[in-house]
Amino acid sequence: MALDWSSVRSEFPVLEDWTYLNAATFGPVPQRAVEAIEQHFRDRNETASLDFLSWFDDADAVRAQAARLLGGEPQDIGFLPSAGIGLSWVMEGMGWRPGDRILTIDHEFPNNIYSPLSLAGRGVESVTVPGGLEFTPEAMIGAIDERVRVTLVSALSYSSGLRPPLERIGRAVRAAGGLFVVDGTQGLGAIDINVARDHADVVLAHGYKWMCCPPGAGFLYMSERARRAIRPTVVSWRSHKDWRNVNALHHGAPEPADEGAQYEGGILNFSGIAAMGAVLDLFEQVGKETLWARVAELSERTRQVLREAGGEPSFDASPWFDSPVVTARFPGRDVGELALRLREKRIALAARQGFLRVSPHFYNNEEDLAALRDALMA
Numbered sequence: 441m442a443l444d445w446s447s448v449r450s451e452f453p454v455l456e457d458w459t460y461l462n463a464a465t466f467g468p469v470p471q472r473a474v475e476a477i478e479q480h481f482r483d484r485n486e487t488a489s490l491d492f493l494s495w496f497d498d499a500d501a502v503r504a505q506a507a508r509l510l511g512g513e514p515q516d517i518g519f520l521p522s523a524g525i526g527l528s529w530v531m532e533g534m535g536w537r538p539g540d541r542i543l544t545i546d547h548e549f550p551n552n553i554y555s556p557l558s559l560a561g562r563g564v565e566s567v568t569v570p571g572g573l574e575f576t577p578e579a580m581i582g583a584i585d586e587r588v589r590v591t592l593v594s595a596l597s598y599s600s601g602l603r604p605p606l607e608r609i610g611r612a613v614r615a616a617g618g619l620f621v622v623d624g625t626q627g628l629g630a631i632d633i634n635v636a637r638d639h640a641d642v643v644l645a646h647g648y649k650w651m652c653c654p655p656g657a658g659f660l661y662m663s664e665r666a667r668r669a670i671r672p673t674v675v676s677w678r679s680h681k682d683w684r685n686v687n688a689l690h691h692g693a694p695e696p697a698d699e700g701a702q703y704e705g706g707i708l709n710f711s712g713i714a715a716m717g718a719v720l721d722l723f724e725q726v727g728k729e730t731l732w733a734r735v736a737e738l739s740e741r742t743r744q745v746l747r748e749a750g751g752e753p754s755f756d757a758s759p760w761f762d763s764p765v766v767t768a769r770f771p772g773r774d775v776g777e778l779a780l781r782l783r784e785k786r787i788a789l790a791a792r793q794g795f796l797r798v799s800p801h802f803y804n805n806e807e808d809l810a811a812l813r814d815a816l817m818a
Contacts, residue, residue, distance in 0.1 A: 443730060445805060451722065452652075452803050459811045461742075462788040463630065464598060464765045464799035467652035470722060473715035477654070480714045493684060495710045502717040503701075506659045509720065509728070510624075510643060511634040518700035519708050520658045523625045523646040524551045527592075529660075529703050530621060530642055531555050533670035534589065538563025543583055544592045547571030547600060547793070552592050552623055572600045572793075573757050580604070581612040588618045595627035599792040601754055601765035603631070610639030619666055625649055625658070629723065630735045630764045630801060641666040650764075650801065652719050657712030662700040672696060676706035731802045735764050738800040738809070742766040745809050749816035751796065767795035778816075785815045 451470035454460050460468055480495075504514040520526040542556040546568040556566035567588070569579045584591060591613045593604050606622060613620040621642040624633050628643070629650035635643060643661040647653030662670070677683060679702065680694040696702040723731060743753045743766055751768035755761040770778065779791040789812075790797045798812065 443726060445734075445803075448722075448726065449803050449805065455803060455808075457786065459787040459808045461798045461800050461804065461808065461812065462790055463650050463652075463801040464596075464626070464797060465649070465790055467629070467647075467649050467801065468803070469652055469654055469715065470719060472722060473653065473718040476714040476718040477711045480711045493686065496684070496708070498717070499708055499710065499713045502713050502720065503659070505717060505720040505724070506645075507661075509628070509723065510661050511636055512661050512663075515699040515701075516635075516661050516663060518660050518662060518703045519713060520644070520646070520660050520704070521656050521709060522658060523623055523644040524555075526644040526646075526658070526660045526703075527551055527555050527621075527623075529673055530590075530644075530666075530670055531559060532673045533703075535669075535671075536562050536564050536589070539565070539587065541565045541567050541588045542590045542592060543567045543569070543580070543588045545569055545571035545575065545580070545594075545597075545602075545604070547575075547597060547602070548592075549594055549598050549623060549626065552594065556590075556592065571597060571602055573754060575602055575604065575758070575760055577605050577608050577760075580609055584609075584612045584616050584618065586616055586618075588613075588616060590619050590621055592621045592623070594623040594625075595631060595633055596763050596765050598626050598765065599767075599797070600795060601761050601763040601767040601797070603627075603760055603763040605760070606633065606638040606640065614639045619669060627764070629719075630732070632728070632732050635661055635663065642670075647716055647719070651716070652801075653716045654712050656709050657716045659716075660700060660703065662703065664698070667698060667700075667702075670703075672702050674703065674705040678704065678706055726802065734802045735800070736762075738802075738804050739764045739766055741806070741809050742798050742800055742812075743768075745813040745816070746796070746798070748813055751816075754795065764799055764801070766798045766800070767792070768798075769794060770796060782812075782815055785811075787812055787815055 619641040624645040646658035680690040681697040746768040775791040775796040
C-alpha cells in the first residue's frame with residue numbers, strides 16, 4: 441500500500457504556515473517528538489524521578505534505533521550534545537605525534553576546519569583539498585597516505601551541497617591505516633550512510649538538521665577500531681563499567697566498558713533523546729529506503745525548479761552534487777536578497793557562499809516546490 445505522505449506532513453505544524461525548505465539549517469521537530477519530551481517530564485513528576493535508571497534503559501532503546509539507521513551495533517553508539525563537542529572528543533582523545541596529518545576539504549563546516557587547526561601547537565598538520573565545484577575524489581584520495589591519521593569529511597557540504605563519495609574515500613583511508621571520521625550532521629536522516637559499506641570509523645550526528653530533533657540531541661558511532669585509538673576525555677561517575685550499581689558506586693580507578701557510551705560523560709539529555717526516539721520511530725514507519733527515495737525525488741524536482749527560474753544548479757557542473765542540499769547560482773541576482781524576499785512570502789530557505797540553498801526533506805511535496813517556482817519567477 442502506498443504511503444500516505446499527507447499523514448507525514450501532519451506531523452510538522454510549521455508546514456501549515458510556511459513553505460519550509462531549510463532542513464540544512466534546522467529540521468522542523470515533529471509533533472510526536474514534542475509529545476515525547478512532554479511525556480518524559482510528566483513521568484518524572486508521577487514517579488518523583490525515583491525510577492531514573494529506567495531513563496537509561498529508554499536511552500538504550502534509542503541507541504539501538506540509531507545503530508539501525510547507520511547499519512552499526514548498539515554498543516558502538518554514544519550520545520552527544522553537539523557535533524563540535526563530539527569532534528573535540530575525537531581530536532583530544534587521539535595520541536598525536538609531531539608530523540601527523542588531518543585531511544579535510546577546504547569548504548568544510550567550520551567545526552571541521554577549526555578543530556584540526558587547533559592542534560597545530562602539537563605539531564599536527566591540517567591538510568585540505570579543494571571543495572565546492574573544484575572537488576574531485578581523485579585529489580582527496582591522492583592526498584591520503586600513512587601520515588594522515590584522520591580524514592574528516594561531511595556527508596554533505598552545508599554550503600554547496602557537495603556529496604563526497606564516502607565509500608571510495610573510506611576504502612582509501614582504511615588501506616592507508618588512518619581513521620575515517622564522517623560528520624553526519626549534514627545529511628543523516630535524508631541520505632544513506634552505512635558505516636560498514638563506507639568504512640567509517642566515527643560518525644558524528646547532531647540531530648537538529650535532517651533528523652528533525654531538538655538541539656542537543658545527537659549521537660556518535662565509534663567503531664571498535666576507533667575505540668582502540670581514541671581514549672575517552674570526559675571522565676564521570678559513569679566511566680566505570682558497573683555504574684548502574686548506584687547503591688554502591690565504585691570508588692577506585694574506573695574501568696570503562698568497551699562501548700560508545702564510555703565517551704558520554706554523566707547524565708544524559710533524556711528529554712532530547714526521547715524526542716530522537718520518536719523521530720526515529722517515524723523514520724522506521726516510513727522506511728529508510730522509502731524516505732531516501734522520496735528525498736532524492738524531491739531534490740531532483742528542486743533542481744528542475746531552479747533551472748526553470750533561471751538558476752544554475754551545482755549538479756549541472758559536477759556529478760558530486762547529487763544531494764538534498766540543492767544549490768544554484770543566479771547570475772545577476774543577489775542570492776542573499778533573494779532569500780530575504782522569499783522569506784517575506786513565507787518560503788524558508790537560505791543563501792550560502794554565493795549560492796541559493798534549498799534543502800527539501802521527506803515532509804515536502806510538489807505544492808511546496810511549485811510555490812518556490814512561482815515566487816522565484818514572479
